[in-house]
Amino acid sequence: MFMTEELAKIAQAMVAPGKGILAADESSGTIKKRFDSIGVTSTEDSRRDYREMLFRADDAMQNYVSGVILYDETIRQKAKDGTTLVDVMKAAGSIPGIKVDTGAKALAGRNASIEAVTEGLDGLRERLAEYHQLGARFAKWRAVITITDSLPSWNCVKANAHALARYAALCQEAGIVPIVEPEVLMDGAHAGHTIERCYEVTEWTQRVVFQELYDAGVALEGMVLKPNMVIAGQKCAKQASPEQVAELTVKCLKSTVPSAVPGIAFLSGGQSDEQATQNLSLINEIGDLPWKVTFSYGRALQAAALKAWGGKAENVAAGQSAFTHRAKMNSLAALGQWKQNLEKAA
Numbered sequence: 001m002f003m004t005e006e007l008a009k010i011a012q013a014m015v016a017p018g019k020g021i022l023a024a025d026e027s028s029g030t031i032k033k034r035f036d037s038i039g040v041t042s043t044e045d046s047r048r049d050y051r052e053m054l055f056r057a058d059d060a061m062q063n064y065v066s067g068v069i070l071y072d073e074t075i076r077q078k079a080k081d082g083t084t085l086v087d088v089m090k091a092a093g094s095i096p097g098i099k100v101d102t103g104a105k106a107l108a109g110r111n112a113s114i115e116a117v118t119e120g121l122d123g124l125r126e127r128l129a130e131y132h133q134l135g136a137r138f139a140k141w142r143a144v145i146t147i148t149d150s151l152p153s154w155n156c157v158k159a160n161a162h163a164l165a166r167y168a169a170l171c172q173e174a175g176i177v178p179i180v181e182p183e184v185l186m187d188g189a190h191a192g193h194t195i196e197r198c199y200e201v202t203e204w205t206q207r208v209v210f211q212e213l214y215d216a217g218v219a220l221e222g223m224v225l226k227p228n229m230v231i232a233g234q235k236c237a238k239q240a241s242p243e244q245v246a247e248l249t250v251k252c253l254k255s256t257v258p259s260a261v262p263g264i265a266f267l268s269g270g271q272s273d274e275q276a277t278q279n280l281s282l283i284n285e286i287g288d289l290p291w292k293v294t295f296s297y298g299r300a301l302q303a304a305a306l307k308a309w310g311g312k313a314e315n316v317a318a319g320q321s322a323f324t325h326r327a328k329m330n331s332l333a334a335l336g337q338w339k340q341n342l343e344k345a346a
Helices: 001-012 028-036 044-055 058-061 083-090 125-135 155-172 195-215 242-256 273-286 300-311 313-334 342-344
Strands: 020-024 065-070 095-099 105-107 117-120 140-146 177-184 264-265 290-299
Touching: 001 065, 001 095, 001 140, 001 155, 001 177, 020 044, 020 313, 028 044, 028 300, 044 058, 044 083, 044 300, 058 065, 065 083, 065 140, 065 242, 083 095, 095 195, 095 300, 105 140, 117 140, 117 155, 125 155, 140 155, 155 177, 155 195, 177 195, 195 242, 195 273, 242 273, 264 273, 273 290, 273 300, 273 313, 273 342, 290 300, 290 313, 300 313, 313 342
Parallel strands: 020 065, 020 290, 065 095, 095 140, 140 177, 264 290
Antiparallel strands: 105 117
């Protein structure tokens, strides 16, 4: 019982009003692509410098960021002054978290070229114990679901939901809050990925996920859900309005997510910075939600900061300013108070 109470306390802090989670857990391959876009070589030192810039943006970290999802390299790194990055974050009042899955791999079977299952359960109990010692108090595991005319398959949804539940149970055993992330991808090439189709698949996926969480004995009070918004795919000719996105997202969540879950922290999933902010704000404007609803954005929080920084020490302040602005905008969205004119006023 004590453990459940502690987990619940951490989970509530992760979704504190007006605060969200920074996803800074890009793999070495992903962050290399982002550095390539600004002409910066990805090295251990450059990755550290970039993330230290974000973590030392005191206004953003203290006021708008509840926690940070780290990559294995980052949780072990020290800042230039010798302070561990974990301690830098904690000094700013943010909870350290860790990505623990090892990535989505082709799901063996007839749809192997399209569908994936997330791996990383082998040795996870031992890794979680080490991460707890290193300061992590929550973790993240991402499952991906692809929409086509005939997919996702039951095999894919079931396999990913089961893995999420096993991961979540292991996290709670280790005193770590699991972020459960079943993502219905919006960046596929399927033209039939309408908002209505996204609703069907998202609702189905989340129902299966919560059944698996129940079967695994996961305490819902000690977890956070990180879902996609219900939104049309990027290649769909018929794009839904922000109001439709908010309405169907809330409808889907109310039909699938138990009220015992403390909070929902949305992924941005390929939306533009402002689109992710606007949709989050409209969702919260609907109100009467049984859970806190906030953000857990990666690129949608970092893109402007990365560009402003450009890998140059003299641009650290500019990078931090860009990061703080986006964090503040999303903080307002988490309260249902974001307005377009606030972007222009920056």
